[in-house]
Amino acid sequence: MGSENEVLMKEYAKMLTDMIVLCFTLALSLLFWLLSLSISSYYGTLQPVSPWRWLFSILVPLVLTLRALKRRSLDRTGALGALLVGFVLTMANYSFFSSLLAFFLTSSKLTRWGGAKKKKIDPDYKEGGQRNWVQVFCNGGVPTEVALLYMIEVGPGEIPIDFGKQYSASWMCLSLLGALACSAGDTWASEVGPVLSQSQPRLITTWKEVPAGTNGGVTTVGLVASFLGGLAVGVAYFITQILLVNNLHLAVPQWPIMVYGGVAGLLGSLLDSFLGAHMQYSGFDASIGKVVSYESATTQRICGKPILDNNAVNLFSSVLIALMLPGLAWGMWPR
Secondary structure: OHHHHHHHHHHHHHHHHHHHHHHHHHHHHHHHHHHHHHHHHHOOOOOOOHHHHHHHHHHHHHHHHHHHOOOOOOOOOHHHHHHHHHHHHHHHHHHHHHHHHHHHHHHHHHHHOOOHHHHHHHHOOOOOOOOEEEEEEHHHHHHEEEHHHHHHHHOOOOOOOOOOOHHHHHHHHHHHHHHHHHHHHHHHHHHHHHHEEEEEEEEOOOOOOOOOOOOOEOOOHHHHHHHOOOOOOOHHHHHHHHHHHOOHHOOOOOHHHHHHHHHHHHHHHHHHHHHHHHHHHHEOOOOOOOEEOOOEEEEEEEEEOOOHHHHHHHHHHHHHHHHHHHHHHHHHOOO
């Protein structure tokens, strides 16, 4: 009887917590809506953001972040960072949100998959991933900055990618998509390659075989996975465009978004591997039988120099993809 009461109390507490969170987000969204009304009436040129968009942009990232915190995909600092990234991207453009969601959900699932094999390779492996704020901002910092620039340029809302009509806004959309696809591609390659690949990785700079876990090591399985990771982000963006963009039939075809996502994922993974092979130290530590990123008396160097860590390499890769790839896409985009 006591155990039944305890279960009922836990369910009641959970229901009460959910109601408090909902009331808080409702009040916060109404406050932001009133502020946007006041600012738009004062300046005259700005359109007020609907209260439902405020509510969705606050509530959905909050629920997803709490879920990730509970499942140990994020630690507390990572949850705060993810909440900020999620709010900005969702407010700016629902296509940005769906791309971020595709990246986050697939990456979290793949991080847990094949944990037993990954533990044998990675000395820093954590159950569930447990990403902190540094990792969140190295993957989400560039998209957040681009989303803020997008809101300054066109305001919150969804638009078709069309260089002929909206050059700068289209450039920013592809920049953000490229950064997310780059992160997804690298994560998919890192999580799928070690589990499924039947062959030894090869160092991207010399093409010599290296132990699994070496920075800069690539496999055919990992490269295919990186393309699929970017493709998943691109598909999520494309589907949201179809569902939410008005007068999409008047714009240029949007299907290249999916191809663009896959290419960004593959190129991002290759760039990440190239930077890792040069600027991350990799050595085989005989005392634990694993590849490590530090030098010691029992470590034999494989490649790289101790200049950057993995987070910095991820950040540089996403920055370069976000800056360069939209310009290349512009030359080949349908007119």
